């Protein structure tokens with residue numbers, strides 16, 4: 001196992017890059033600690049596969065270093081890096097039995113057959129493949145095939161890390177959840193560093209202890225699911241995490257705090273002072289739909305809105321409100337009645353976030369309580 005350190009790492013597919021937009025990975029420093037279960041989450045094209053391929057050695061970075069336990073591996077080929085990679089589509093030998101598929105990486109390394117047998121049986125049991133060990137791989141379902149791919153990564157005891165590149169893409173939705181749980185169990189059992197690439201926040205948060213959110217070739221936040229939800233460091237994280245994502249409104253400074261159209265939103269004094277000390281005019285207000293208070297009557301500090309429409313999603317409802325020309329999403333529990341007539345909303349101070357040049361600014365930093373699970 002190994003700690004994976006990406007040091008001043010950047011990658012451009014171009015020979016002579018000229019500016020940020022020519023880079024698939026913009027300069028980053030990041031450490032994946034030994035034995036962690038991580039997700040790399042981000043939209044299509046943000047650089048996830050490029051980063052994974054750099055770690056596995058399929059791609060050499062154009063700048064910076066990849067260090068395994070402090071040793072640079074930039075020029076070490078994938079087969080000598082002790083990294084297993086599981087791709088979207090299962091990489092297995094269809095004509096071989098499941099047993100021979102799992103044994104293949106060990107036999108390649110000339111591991112004695114007795115040890116091959118015990119390791120293959122151990123991995124097959126962990127992945128619930130014992131009953132199909134003698135079957136030809138070609139006769140199996142896509143999820144069983146993907147489990148063989150995972151097993152081929154796990155079977156080598158010298159593996160430093162397993163990288164999963166959207167491994168559940170070809171799996172039926174009802175089996176995805178089962179396989180994710182299995183992966184989590186496997187991580188606990190074998191204690192291997194795992195990095196799981198996905199663009200699906202639910203997959204990321206059910207698998208990973210910590211999630212790296214990528215956007216535009218950079219890791220914009222690395223944190224627990226709760227940290228990403230309660231304190232998005234970057235406006236993109238606010239928008240991308242949560243269903244629906246954070247309400248993000250472009251604002252300008254005013255006497256009390258910030259303003260959009262003719263609506264003034266007061267800010268707590270220390271936050272306002274911090275905002276006033278910065279010069280950028282790229283200022284945004286963020287508030288999660290879950291944290292907005294809904295009132296049925298005019299209430300001090302609450303804003304009057306019109307209800308545009310309601311989506312009933314069973315366990316909760318999403319209201320789309322019009323607040324002074326801005327569409328604001330509010331999430332209400334199923335047992336809350338939808339107010340009729342005018343609706344009044346307020347933004348509790350602790351959940352009101354201010355972003356300057358897309359990054360969160362905070363006057364008082366209180367730690368996020370990570371003891372309970374977060375629902376995304």
Ligand SMILES: Nc1ncnc2c1ncn2[C@@H]1O[C@H](COP(=O)(O)OP(=O)(O)OP(=O)(O)O)[C@@H](O)[C@H]1O
Pocket residue numbers: 013024042043044045046047048049050051199
């Ligand atoms: N071989 C390549 N040559 C040139 N540009 C590439 C190559 N591979 C990827 N890119 C570009 O690099 C950027 C990052 O791509 P990458 O595939 O790493 O993103 P991703 O987050 O994995 O996306 P997806 O989820 O769609 O696979 C994109 O702009 C992409 O077009």
